[in-house]
Amino acid sequence: MIAAGLTYLAFAETPEPHAPKAVNAGSPFAISTNGRGRATLYLLGPSHALKRTIELGREQQVSGADIDASGLYLVVVCNGDGCGNTSLHVLPAAPARVSFFLHPSRVPVSTSGAIGATAIVFDRYKNLVMDPAKVDFRLTLPDGPSSTRSVQTVRGIAWFSLDSRPKQGKLQVVASVDGTSEPRVIQQVASEACGLRMTATPSGNSVILQTDPVRDCTGNALPDGTIVSFTKIDGAGTSTVDTPIKKDRAVAKFQVSGPSRISVACGAVVGNEISTGGTR
Secondary structure (H helix, E strand, C coil): CHHHHHHHHHHCCCCCCECCCEEECCCCEEEECCCCCEEEEEEECCCCEEEEEEECCCCEEECHHHHCCCEEEEEEEEECCEEEEEEEEEECCCEEEEEEEEECCEEECCCCCCEEEEEEEEECCCCECCCCCEEEEEEECCCCCCEEEEEECECCEEEEEECCCCCCEEEEEEEEECCEEEEEEEEEECCCCCCCCEEEEEECCEEEEEECCCECCCCCECCCCCEEEEEEEECCEEEEEEEECECCECEEEEECCCCEEEEEEECCEEEEEEEECCCC
């Protein structure tokens, strides 16, 4: 009877699972247990739970598919005498994906710090990769040289700002990390008008006004549809005509009677002023 009691005590013990302290997402690992007999294994994670009947004392293999989400996992083994538990950290796997944001979608040329580029690095299971990783940003204009800038991620994010280029057109930025890449395109448009000028041509009781080609300070033509304002001041008061640029120029027509002054502006930029004597 004493021997039988000792045998019972030897087997009546709470199971104690043992697992690695940390593994990478998607990597298989093993759980070992003490004792003998059947028990139930539970693996509880951030997005997945596993329940399995096991034989104590035998190593239990867990597939990578059961730990594809990073975070803290709890390993619990229970039999008729109680439950034992341990924990393990599942770390993100190697960088495999990058989400890339380029802001804004349109930007004036030659503007300091106008463009913001942000890349977020994930592993193949969509876990944010917290370890530092190098992200390469490649900048390309259709008819210009390419350049590359490398940025180290901080808690999964790489960010930098850059100046827009002097010439209008599409600027492509490609973010790359460990063989995966994401392209984005931003449209660089002409900046404010520079050296705005107009000429006047009398026509009976009217005057026809036409601008020189409207360009910014680096020679980029302002797009068609940009509004140019012509303002006339005479004895009758002030009148303004807003007209869009068409084929690099803007045209307007005023009726004149007596002396008048006519000015031209595009946005905040003011051009030359013309005085006319008019006819009575």
